[in-house]
Amino acid sequence: MSAQAGAGRFRARGGKIDWNTVFLEGRALIAFVLIIVIFASLSDHYLTTTNLISMTRHVAFNAVLALGMLLVILHGGIDLSVGSTVGLSGVVAGSLLQGLDLSLLDIVAYPAVWVVVVVSVAVGALAGYVNGVMVTRFRVAPFVATLGMMYMARGAALLIADGRTFPQLQGEPELGNTGFSVIGNGRLLGIPMGVWIMIGVAVVVAILLTRTPFGRWLYSIGGNQRAAELSGVPVNRVVRSVYVISGMCAALVGLILASELTAATPQTGQMYELNAIAAVVIGGAALSGGRGTVRGTLIGAFVIGFLTDGLVIVGVSEFWQMVITGAVIVAAVALDQFQQRLNRTRSGSGRSGPGEAAAKQPADDKAAASAASGV
Amino acid sequence: MVSAQVSAPPSTDVVLRATGITKRYGGVEALKGVDFEIRSGRVTTLFGENGAGKSTLMKIVSGVERPTSGALELDGEPIRFASSDDALDHGIAIIHQELNLAPNLSVRDNIFLGRELLTPFGSVDFAAEDKVVRELMERLEEDLDPAVKVADLRLGQQQIVEIAGALAADARVLIMDEPTSALSANEVEVLFKVIEDLKSEGVAIVYISHHLEEALHVTDRAVVFRDGELVAEAEAADIDLGWVVEKMVGAADEEVFADLAPNPGEAVLEVEGLVVADPQAPERNVVDHVSLRVRAGEVVCLYGLMGAGRTELMEAVAGRMPVVSGKVSLEGEDIGRLNVRDRIDRGLGLVPEDRQRDGLVPQLSVGRNISLASIGDFMRGIFLSGRIEDRRIDEGLAKTRVKTSSPKAPIGSLSGGNQQKAVISKMLLTEPTVLLLDEPTRGIDVGARAEIYSLLAQQAQQGLGVLYVTSEIGEAINGSNRLIVMHKGRLVAEFDPREVDRHTVMAASGENADLADESAQNQMGASQ
Structure with missing residues (x-):
C-alpha cells in the first residue's frame, strides 16, 4: 500500500481519518511545518517572500538530484555518481561555451546554447547508461558500479577542465552563444528557472511512476525482482533507464549551477549524492527498494534545504548544522522503521497462516533476520 | 493403517495445559477460547486448514506470542512465557515451518546459536560442540560435517539441521511445525524413528503437517482445528483419514476435483x-x-x-x-x-513453485499483483488507464475466486491459498x-x-x-x-x-x- 502514490491514503478504512496514520505518514510534512514555525519565530527574515524563493532555489538542486535518486532507490539500487556528474556536465557545458577548438579544421566552434544543453544532458545520460550496463549486464552491485563512476566522472571533469574553472559563460552576441545564464538566473512569473525545472522534473517523474507501466514495473522490481522477471517485466531495460534518468537529472543540476555562477568548476557537486539520498530517505523511501513517492522525496528535499538555510539565517555554526542535519536524517529513518513494524503487525497477522507472516518480507532481510533471531 | 503406536508410552502426564486461549489480531480472532493439553511420551498432532489457528496456538505455547486471554500451566503450575527463549529455558522447543538458520554459518554454529558451549576461558568450545553435533547427526542418520556451511546444504539437509538444533536443546516439549516439507522419504522415516525414541524418553511432541497421511501415521492423538476453535479430538487408533478431513472441512466432501x-x-x-x-x-x-x-x-x-x-x-x-x-x-x-x-x-506463462520468492511483490496490493504481468494492455494512449485496470483486476479476482476484502488490500493479508490463486490469476490475465x-x-x-x-x-x-x-x-x-x-x-x-x-x-x-x-x-x- 505504501508504494501507491494515490490519494486518500490517510483514510485507509471506511472514510474515517486515522490520526496515527496521518501522524506517521505525514511526519516529513509535520517536520517541515515545524521547521518553518521554529525559524519564523527566531528570525523575522525567514518567512519573507525573497527568502522563501531563495531557499526554494537552493532546494531545487537537491530536489532534482533526489528525484533521479528516488527512481534508482526504488529498484533497490543507489547512485553515488550524481555529484560527480553534476561537476562533469557543468564542465562540458563550460568547455563548449568557451569554444570547441577544432584544430584539424583550424577553427574554433561556438555551439548555440541549446546544443550545449543537449550535449551536457547527453553526457549525464551516458554516465548513467554506463552505470546501468554495469549493474544489469555485468552484475556489479549498484553501490560499487556508481562508486566507480563517481571517481571516473570526477576525473573526467578535472581532465576536461585541466583542473581549472571555466569563467564567464555568458557568451558573446557576435558568437551567437548567449543566453546560458538564463537557466540559472532567469525568472518566469518571478520564480527562478531552477525552481521551474524542479517542478517540471517532479511532474514528469510522478507521471512516470503512477501513470505508466514503467512505474509499476519499477515498484515491482524493487519489491521482488524474481517475481517481476517471471511476470514478464523487462527488468534490465527498466533498471538501465533508471540510471540514465538519474544521470540526466544530475546533468540538469550541473547546468543550473554553472549558469547561475556563469562559471563551471570541476569540483562542483561534491557530496551532493549524499544530500540527495538523505532527501529520498526522509521522504519515506526504503533503501531496499519498492517503496517511495515523489511527494515524499520533494518534502524530504525541502526539509533538508529549509533546515540548513534556517540554521544559517539564525547564525548556527556550520559544525552544528552538520550535527543537526545528521540527527534529522537518522530520526526520520528510525520513525520509518517503527511505522513499517506497525504496518506489518496490523496486516500480517490474522488471516494468513502465521508461518507466512514472517516469510512475507524477503526484501527486508536484515530486519527479518533480526526479528527471527529474537523469536 | 494406523499402526506402530500400540506400544504404551511410559507416562502420559499432562505437561502443558492451555485453558481458554484467545488470540485477537486487530479485529480478527485467530483463536476462540481453546482448551488444549500436551502429554509426555505422546505425539499430539494438530490438523486444520491454513488459518485454522494451529500455528498461532503453537506460537503461544512456545512463547513466541502472548495470548489475548487464557492461561498456560506447566506441570500444573500457572506460567507466562516472556519470550521463546524463556519457553526454551522451561524445556519447550519449536521447529519452525520456515527455516530459522543463518546460511553463512556452519552446521555447528547454527545448532548452538545463542547457546554456545564454552571453555573455562569463555571461548567457544568447538571440539565439544562438534562432538554433540556428530552424535546428533548419527541419531538422525545424516552424514553432515559440523563445519560445513548451511548455505551449501540442500533444503532437506537444512531442515535436518533445524531439527538437530531442537534436539540439542533437550526439550521436554518439542513442537514440530511442518518438519518434513523438504525431506526425502528416507529422511522422513529416520525422523519418525527419532520421534519414537523421544517418546520413549518421555518427551511430549506436537506435530503439524499438511501431509495428512504422514501426520496420521506418526500421531497418538489427533486434534482438529477449524476457524480458531478446537472442533474435535480423538485417539489415533480410533480414527482414519476420512475422519480428519471431514472434521477439517466441516463436512465429508468426496468429489473435490x-x-x-x-x-x-x-x-x-x-x-x-x-x-x-x-x-x-x-x-x-x-x-x-x-x-x-x-x-x-x-x-x-x-x-x-x-x-x-x-x-x-x-x-x-x-x-x-x-x-x-x-x-x-x-x-x-x-x-x-x-x-x-x-x-x-x-x-506461455509460468506459475512458480515458491510464491513468496517468485510469485508475489509484497509491497503491492492484491490488485496490482494481479495486473503486473498484463499491465501493458491497460493503456489509454501513453498512460495507464486505471479504469481498464480495475475492471480487469475484478475479472481476474472473480475468475479465480480470490477471497480478499478489497483489491487494494495488501497481498500479505491473504491466506496462502488465496495468494496462490492471485498468482494464477495474474498469469490468466495474460490470456495464455x-x-x-x-x-x-x-x-x-x-x-x-x-x-x-x-x-x-x-x-x-x-x-x-x-x-x-x-x-x-x-x-x-x-x-x-x-x-x-x-x-x-x-x-x-x-x-x-x-x-x-x-x-x-x-x-x-x-x-x-x-x-x-x-x-x-x-x-x-x-x-x-
Whole structure:
C-alpha cells in the first residue's frame, strides 16, 4: 500500500481519518511545518517572500538530484555518481561555451546554447547508461558500479577542465552563444528557472511512476525482482533507464549551477549524492527498494534545504548544522522503521497462516533476520 | 493403517495445559477460547486448514506470542512465557515451518546459536560442540560435517539441521511445525524413528503437517482445528483419514476435483530433446533429453520427486533457465530464443513453485499483483488507464475466486491459498495458450487445493493447455488427463490417470514406497 502514490491514503478504512496514520505518514510534512514555525519565530527574515524563493532555489538542486535518486532507490539500487556528474556536465557545458577548438579544421566552434544543453544532458545520460550496463549486464552491485563512476566522472571533469574553472559563460552576441545564464538566473512569473525545472522534473517523474507501466514495473522490481522477471517485466531495460534518468537529472543540476555562477568548476557537486539520498530517505523511501513517492522525496528535499538555510539565517555554526542535519536524517529513518513494524503487525497477522507472516518480507532481510533471531 | 503406536508410552502426564486461549489480531480472532493439553511420551498432532489457528496456538505455547486471554500451566503450575527463549529455558522447543538458520554459518554454529558451549576461558568450545553435533547427526542418520556451511546444504539437509538444533536443546516439549516439507522419504522415516525414541524418553511432541497421511501415521492423538476453535479430538487408533478431513472441512466432501472432460485439440506446446545443465555442476544434466507435448484443453501432470528436474524443466520451458539443446515450440512456432517476457506475450506463462520468492511483490496490493504481468494492455494512449485496470483486476479476482476484502488490500493479508490463486490469476490475465504450474498447491489447505484443480479443469475446457508439476500422488492422479513421470531428469513413464494405481506411478518415479503402502488403502480422502 505504501508504494501507491494515490490519494486518500490517510483514510485507509471506511472514510474515517486515522490520526496515527496521518501522524506517521505525514511526519516529513509535520517536520517541515515545524521547521518553518521554529525559524519564523527566531528570525523575522525567514518567512519573507525573497527568502522563501531563495531557499526554494537552493532546494531545487537537491530536489532534482533526489528525484533521479528516488527512481534508482526504488529498484533497490543507489547512485553515488550524481555529484560527480553534476561537476562533469557543468564542465562540458563550460568547455563548449568557451569554444570547441577544432584544430584539424583550424577553427574554433561556438555551439548555440541549446546544443550545449543537449550535449551536457547527453553526457549525464551516458554516465548513467554506463552505470546501468554495469549493474544489469555485468552484475556489479549498484553501490560499487556508481562508486566507480563517481571517481571516473570526477576525473573526467578535472581532465576536461585541466583542473581549472571555466569563467564567464555568458557568451558573446557576435558568437551567437548567449543566453546560458538564463537557466540559472532567469525568472518566469518571478520564480527562478531552477525552481521551474524542479517542478517540471517532479511532474514528469510522478507521471512516470503512477501513470505508466514503467512505474509499476519499477515498484515491482524493487519489491521482488524474481517475481517481476517471471511476470514478464523487462527488468534490465527498466533498471538501465533508471540510471540514465538519474544521470540526466544530475546533468540538469550541473547546468543550473554553472549558469547561475556563469562559471563551471570541476569540483562542483561534491557530496551532493549524499544530500540527495538523505532527501529520498526522509521522504519515506526504503533503501531496499519498492517503496517511495515523489511527494515524499520533494518534502524530504525541502526539509533538508529549509533546515540548513534556517540554521544559517539564525547564525548556527556550520559544525552544528552538520550535527543537526545528521540527527534529522537518522530520526526520520528510525520513525520509518517503527511505522513499517506497525504496518506489518496490523496486516500480517490474522488471516494468513502465521508461518507466512514472517516469510512475507524477503526484501527486508536484515530486519527479518533480526526479528527471527529474537523469536 | 494406523499402526506402530500400540506400544504404551511410559507416562502420559499432562505437561502443558492451555485453558481458554484467545488470540485477537486487530479485529480478527485467530483463536476462540481453546482448551488444549500436551502429554509426555505422546505425539499430539494438530490438523486444520491454513488459518485454522494451529500455528498461532503453537506460537503461544512456545512463547513466541502472548495470548489475548487464557492461561498456560506447566506441570500444573500457572506460567507466562516472556519470550521463546524463556519457553526454551522451561524445556519447550519449536521447529519452525520456515527455516530459522543463518546460511553463512556452519552446521555447528547454527545448532548452538545463542547457546554456545564454552571453555573455562569463555571461548567457544568447538571440539565439544562438534562432538554433540556428530552424535546428533548419527541419531538422525545424516552424514553432515559440523563445519560445513548451511548455505551449501540442500533444503532437506537444512531442515535436518533445524531439527538437530531442537534436539540439542533437550526439550521436554518439542513442537514440530511442518518438519518434513523438504525431506526425502528416507529422511522422513529416520525422523519418525527419532520421534519414537523421544517418546520413549518421555518427551511430549506436537506435530503439524499438511501431509495428512504422514501426520496420521506418526500421531497418538489427533486434534482438529477449524476457524480458531478446537472442533474435535480423538485417539489415533480410533480414527482414519476420512475422519480428519471431514472434521477439517466441516463436512465429508468426496468429489473435490472437478470433472475433467477431455476434448483435447491441437498440440499447443511441444518440447523436443530438451537438455538443461545443473547450474551448480554444469557437466551434469538436470533435464536430460526431455520431449513432451501438451494439447489445447488438456491438463497434463508431471509427477516426480523433488530433485527429479521438474522445476528446471518448467523454468527452461518458460525461458527462465538457459537450455543446452532442444526445442520448445508454441502453436508450431519455435520460441526457444525468446525471453520470459516474449513467451508470456506469445501465450506461455509460468506459475512458480515458491510464491513468496517468485510469485508475489509484497509491497503491492492484491490488485496490482494481479495486473503486473498484463499491465501493458491497460493503456489509454501513453498512460495507464486505471479504469481498464480495475475492471480487469475484478475479472481476474472473480475468475479465480480470490477471497480478499478489497483489491487494494495488501497481498500479505491473504491466506496462502488465496495468494496462490492471485498468482494464477495474474498469469490468466495474460490470456495464455499454455499455463505451466510448478507445485500449485504447495503449503495450501485442502479446500483451496480442490478449488485450484477445478479452476484448471475449467480453464482447460475453454481451451487452455495446462502442464503442472506435483509430488502429491493423489493430486497427480485426480487432477490430470494425462500423467507423465519424471525421474532423474528423464521422462520415464506415461499413464492414463483413470487406469493406473498409485503404486505403479510411485514405483515409476523411484519413490520409496514403504510409507505409501500403509496409507495406500487410506489414500487422501479429500482427493478421492
